[in-house]
Amino acid sequence: MARVVVDVMPKPEILDPQGQAVANALPRLGFDGITTVRQGKHFELEVADDVDDATLAKIAETFLANPVIEDWVVRRVEA
Amino acid sequence: MARVVVDVMPKPEILDPQGQAVANALPRLGFDGITTVRQGKHFELEVADDVDDATLAKIAETFLANPVIEDWVVRRVEA
Amino acid sequence: MRVGVITFPGTLDDVDAARAVRYAGGEAVSLWHADHDLKGVDAVIVPGGFSYGDYLRCGAIARFAPVMQEVVEAANKGMPVLGICNGFQILCEAHLLPGALVRNSKLHFVCRDQWLRVENNETAWTTRYDRGAEILVPLKSGEGGYQADQRTLDELEGEGRVVYRYVGEDPNGSRNGIAGITSANGRVVGLMPHPEHAIDALTGPTDDGLGMFLSLVDSVVKA
Amino acid sequence: MTVNTGNTVDTVENAEKTPDQEQPYKELGLKDDEYARIKEILGRRPTDAELAVYSVMWSEHCSYKSSKVHLKYFSDTTTDEMRAKMLAGIGENAGVVDIGDGWAVTFKAESHNHPSYVEPYQGAATGVGGIVRDILAMGARPLAVMDPLRFGPADAPDTRRVLPGIVAGVGGYGNCLGLPNIGGEVVFDATYAGNPLVNALCVGAMRVEDLHLAHASGTGNKIILFGARTGLDGIGGVSVLASETFDDTAGKRKKLPSVQVGDPFTEKVLIECCLELFAERIVVGIQDLGGAGLACATSELASAGDGGMRVHLERVPLRATGMTPAEILSSESQERMCAVVRPEDLDAFMAVCAKWDVIATEIGEVTEGDRLVITWHDEVVLDVPPRTVAHEGPVYHRPIERPADQDALQADAPDRLARPSGDELLELVKTMAASPNLASKRWVTQQYDRYVRGGTVLAQPSDSGMIRIDESTRRGVALSTDCNGRYTRLDPYAGAQLALAEAYRNVATSGATPVAVTNCLNFGSPEDPAVMWQFEQAVKGLADGCAELGIPVTGGNVSFYNQTGATAILPTPVVGVLGVIDDVRRRIPTGIGAEAGETLLLLGE
Numbered sequence: 003m004a005r006v007v008v009d010v011m012p013k014p015e016i017l018d019p020q021g022q023a024v025a026n027a028l029p030r031l032g033f034d035g036i037t038t039v040r041q042g043k044h045f046e047l048e049v050a051d052d053v054d055d056a057t058l059a060k061i062a063e064t065f066l067a068n069p070v071i072e073d074w075v076v077r078r079v080e081a
Numbered sequence: 082m083a084r085v086v087v088d089v090m091p092k093p094e095i096l097d098p099q100g101q102a103v104a105n106a107l108p109r110l111g112f113d114g115i116t117t118v119r120q121g122k123h124f125e126l127e128v129a130d131d132v133d134d135a136t137l138a139k140i141a142e143t144f145l146a147n148p149v150i151e152d153w154v155v156r157r158v159e160a
Numbered sequence: 161m162r163v164g165v166i167t168f169p170g171t172l173d174d175v176d177a178a179r180a181v182r183y184a185g186g187e188a189v190s191l192w193h194a195d196h197d198l199k200g201v202d203a204v205i206v207p208g209g210f211s212y213g214d215y216l217r218c219g220a221i222a223r224f225a226p227v228m229q230e231v232v233e234a235a236n237k238g239m240p241v242l243g244i245c246n247g248f249q250i251l252c253e254a255h256l257l258p259g260a261l262v263r264n265s266k267l268h269f270v271c272r273d274q275w276l277r278v279e280n281n282e283t284a285w286t287t288r289y290d291r292g293a294e295i296l297v298p299l300k301s302g303e304g305g306y307q308a309d310q311r312t313l314d315e316l317e318g319e320g321r322v323v324y325r326y327v328g329e330d331p332n333g334s335r336n337g338i339a340g341i342t343s344a345n346g347r348v349v350g351l352m353p354h355p356e357h358a359i360d361a362l363t364g365p366t367d368d369g370l371g372m373f374l375s376l377v378d379s380v381v382k383a
Numbered sequence: 384m385t386v387n388t389g390n391t392v393d394t395v396e397n398a399e400k401t402p403d404q405e406q407p408y409k410e411l412g413l414k415d416d417e418y419a420r421i422k423e424i425l426g427r428r429p430t431d432a433e434l435a436v437y438s439v440m441w442s443e444h445c446s447y448k449s450s451k452v453h454l455k456y457f458s459d460t461t462t463d464e465m466r467a468k469m470l471a472g473i474g475e476n477a478g479v480v481d482i483g484d485g486w487a488v489t490f491k492a493e494s495h496n497h498p499s500y501v502e503p504y505q506g507a508a509t510g511v512g513g514i515v516r517d518i519l520a521m522g523a524r525p526l527a528v529m530d531p532l533r534f535g536p537a538d539a540p541d542t543r544r545v546l547p548g549i550v551a552g553v554g555g556y557g558n559c560l561g562l563p564n565i566g567g568e569v570v571f572d573a574t575y576a577g578n579p580l581v582n583a584l585c586v587g588a589m590r591v592e593d594l595h596l597a598h599a600s601g602t603g604n605k606i607i608l609f610g611a612r613t614g615l616d617g618i619g620g621v622s623v624l625a626s627e628t629f630d631d632t633a634g635k636r637k638k639l640p641s642v643q644v645g646d647p648f649t650e651k652v653l654i655e656c657c658l659e660l661f662a663e664r665i666v667v668g669i670q671d672l673g674g675a676g677l678a679c680a681t682s683e684l685a686s687a688g689d690g691g692m693r694v695h696l697e698r699v700p701l702r703a704t705g706m707t708p709a710e711i712l713s714s715e716s717q718e719r720m721c722a723v724v725r726p727e728d729l730d731a732f733m734a735v736c737a738k739w740d741v742i743a744t745e746i747g748e749v750t751e752g753d754r755l756v757i758t759w760h761d762e763v764v765l766d767v768p769p770r771t772v773a774h775e776g777p778v779y780h781r782p783i784e785r786p787a788d789q790d791a792l793q794a795d796a797p798d799r800l801a802r803p804s805g806d807e808l809l810e811l812v813k814t815m816a817a818s819p820n821l822a823s824k825r826w827v828t829q830q831y832d833r834y835v836r837g838g839t840v841l842a843q844p845s846d847s848g849m850i851r852i853d854e855s856t857r858r859g860v861a862l863s864t865d866c867n868g869r870y871t872r873l874d875p876y877a878g879a880q881l882a883l884a885e886a887y888r889n890v891a892t893s894g895a896t897p898v899a900v901t902n903c904l905n906f907g908s909p910e911d912p913a914v915m916w917q918f919e920q921a922v923k924g925l926a927d928g929c930a931e932l933g934i935p936v937t938g939g940n941v942s943f944y945n946q947t948g949a950t951a952i953l954p955t956p957v958v959g960v961l962g963v964i965d966d967v968r969r970r971i972p973t974g975i976g977a978e979a980g981e982t983l984l985l986l987g988e
């Protein structure tokens with residue numbers, strides 16, 4: 003068993019209303035100095051040892067992310 | 082300027098319908114060997130250098146995460 | 161005139177789409193997500209709702225359903241396909257239409273009666289309208305913001321493939337106020353608002369939406 | 384306090400051998416005499432599982448122990464004539480009325496106040512989910528929801544935390560189920576500041592012959608648990624039973640969550656699955672799993688049936704590892720149902736569940752005799768007479784006392800206020816128009832889908848919601864919920880009647896004929912005699928009002944302990960009235976001025 007993390011983020015040129023809402027709210031809550039916030043998704047997968055990197059890349063690209071609007075990063079982490 | 086990442090995940094004992102839906106879909110798409118999927122949020126923040134760790138921890142706890150049902154991790158990353 | 165209406169787990173507006181087809185004089189045929197079969201229909205509607213709970217991304221899981229493989233194949237051969245709301249999202253995820261739909265700019269689900277301007281009345285689904293006409297139909301969605309890169313937007317605008325545009329106050333942050341678009345051949349149309357909820361002034365704000373279903377009946381009868 | 388040691392499970396055999404073992408009944412909310420009664424019923428000390436089951440089922444929420452003696456007044460005042468159209472009433476999951484043409488309509492309101500304060504989105508969402516399952520369990524297709532809400536002052540900081548979450552939760556769950564929201568209330572008052580009210584109402588319809596009641600009968604029939612897996616949701620209270628030395632693979636188990644997370648997608652699929660099962664006529668009895676989970680479902684099904692029941696608890700599909708029998712029985716995991724099925728229909732039942740991808744497990748059977756027996760890997764962990772759990776819980780006659788300040792309150796009448804002059808009057812009108820209680824509720828209502836499924840004839844901004852039940856005949860129903868807590872504080876008897884009268888008028892003016900009433904009685908602590916007086920008065924007022932109008936109360940819900948510290952909320956008996964209209968085209972929309980030249984008439988004094 004391996005643990006795999008996939009982070010999916012809106013592409014920089016795509017409007018990110020959620021991240022923007024967070025960025026706008028922070029000063030109102032008294033937190034200054036945060037200039038940009040972007041919000042995406044974080045997936046944690048438990049995968050069998052025979053699942054290779056190419057398969058993981060494919061899962062991320064065809065399913066977990068929508069390449070039209072999102073970028074993604076796949077990484078294996080220590081269990 | 083520093084870049085800070087906050088990952089927010091549903092607590093392990095809390096139902097995660099989103100992760101479950103992803104996990105159920107994978108075999109139907111022909112991807113086997115993924116036993117568990119949990120889905121959370123991934124925030125990327127650009128913060129001024131004078132924002133300290135305590136402030137970041139507070140932002141995560143009081144605003145980015147919902148401590149009743151979520152766990153979170155804050156980390157500074159290379160820009 | 162047989163029109164297929166797909167039901168995925170979590171589909172909600174299938175009954176409404178079928179009713180709209182009947183009001184327009186067609187026969188509604190239900191199609192099940194797990195079937196590899198379009199039952200010989202002349203056109204397909206992918207209705208609204210929350211297929212698979214809209215988990216992951218709206219439409220992302222439904223796109224892989226067996227019936228969708230058939231829809232993609234049929235659409236590529238010219239079959240008229242209409243995606244409403246979640247159906248529009250599914251058609252984008254399935255790459256039958258370009259772009260994607262993201263969270264409303266104000267982050268809330270919005271249910272309201274929405275004015276739309278008809279920009280293209282030459283698709284299989286819009287010939288009953290006058291170009292430039294304004295119609296009032298319900299909009300009800302949380303992720304209705306239409307997004308695409310600049311090149312795609314230029315292409316859509318240049319080829320006249322924007323079918324509907326929002327009139328008045330922007331409801332969800334869509335680029336160029338886009339409410340609905342069509343494929344290059346004008347056969348596949350997707351839109352966020354709900355024409356199937358505007359077929360009778362008893363249960364909707366107007367009957368302005370009926371024109372889409374009447375247009376389809378016309379186009380299939382003509383063909 | 385620890386009962387278990389290691390991973391051993393407390394069995395009936397063990398309980399018999401260790402009669403003097405101390406048990407944390409107090410932490411579980413049981414009083415000394417209640418614990419003594421359980422011992423008396425069983426003739427021994429209860430096992431952990433039994434203690435868990437009795438404690439949740441004998442809680443105020445499940446047993447109505449403080450309200451029962453008062454609620455009886457509803458039945459006492461319901462005449463046979465009022466009962467004529469009632470197919471099911473108080474005591475069933477939800478009331479059912481015959482609306483003609485072979486249609487039956489079922490409706491009920493429920494509160495989810497405290498969970499919505501702790502976690503507004505999920506609390507409100509699961510509140511909607513729960514009431515929808517109640518309606519489904521009657522055999523009906525759920526058709527619409529409503530949400531009477533109460534918040535602290537609109538500008539209070541906590542309201543800004545609570546309100547958006549609750550509204551998003553009601554919308555998020557209801558919209559995803561495809562249930563139009565056809566009305567509700569949004570009221571602000573300081574007494575709700577630490578205690579918002581989230582009441583949810585659901586209405587559904589079925590053909591009269593499809594009515595299902597919750598009972599387990601027919602020896603040999605199978606008990607099927609279907610829907611979501613069972614997890615550690617909402618068992619915070621029962622966690623005192625978990626052994627301190629309990630060892631999960633990840634080490635010691637953390638404090639258990641008392642929050643449940645809803646999965647509306649699973650519920651939507653469960654609804655369609657159930658409706659298909661009903662259509663195939665392969666369900667003998669059915670019960671939803673709500674508060675008190677399996678403990679409630681098994682004991683209620685068994686006590687309503689004509690035999691006993693045996694449940695193999697280890698068969699329950701779990702979401703968490705290492706759950707104990709007590710935890711499994713009291714888990715409040717959402718989106719689950721329990722059905723009784725004849726053995727010959729089992730395959731057909733499983734096939735429908737498979738079609739909808741719904742997990743279904745045969746967990747037991749109806750037995751001879753009259754005991755509910757639950758085993759865990761063949762060891763008996765619970766063996767009780769089910770009625771003692773579900774229906775024969777404690778009954779309290781709480782002290783009642785008219786509050787000391789009631790006279791002064793009533794004497795402080797409006798004629799002691801100065802009359803505003805001309806200019807002041809204008810200001811007053813502006814102030815009122817801008818006040819949160821009177822301002823537009825669009826911010827809330829536009830987050831709710833009111834169009835889905837194409838049957839909504841009236842919704843906001845109408846005084847009542849109306850849906851079409853039958854597309855061919857256009858027969859439909861109208862619903863309105865109302866309550867003015869300030870009036871009720873001034874005079875609980877009259878206040879409850881005013882709530883009834885307002886809901887009744889709203890339904891009548893939409894063109895429908897009122898036929899039945901439901902309620903959701905939100906009050907402070909029943910241990911406060913002043914609150915109990917308010918409660919008693921409100922019940923009397925409502926029941927007498929219903930008798931006067933000739934329409935029965937078919938069901939309802941009581942929510943006590945709505946208070947912050949010693950301060951109770953305004954007494955808030957929310958009343959829902961259901962009306963029937965034979966052709967929804969004859970509806971009367973709210974509002975004037977659709978056409979020039981309309982004549983305005985004032986009716987009444």
Ligand SMILES: Nc1ncnc2c1ncn2[C@@H]1O[C@H](COP(=O)(O)OP(=O)(O)O)[C@@H](O)[C@H]1O
Binds near residue numbers: 530565823846847
């Ligand atoms: N929480 C709510 N959910 C759904 N509808 C609501 C809610 N609150 C108010 N409404 C609807 O909004 C409309 C206006 O409400 P309100 O301003 O309270 O009017 P009224 O005082 O006449 O009841 C009504 O149709 C009511 O049903």
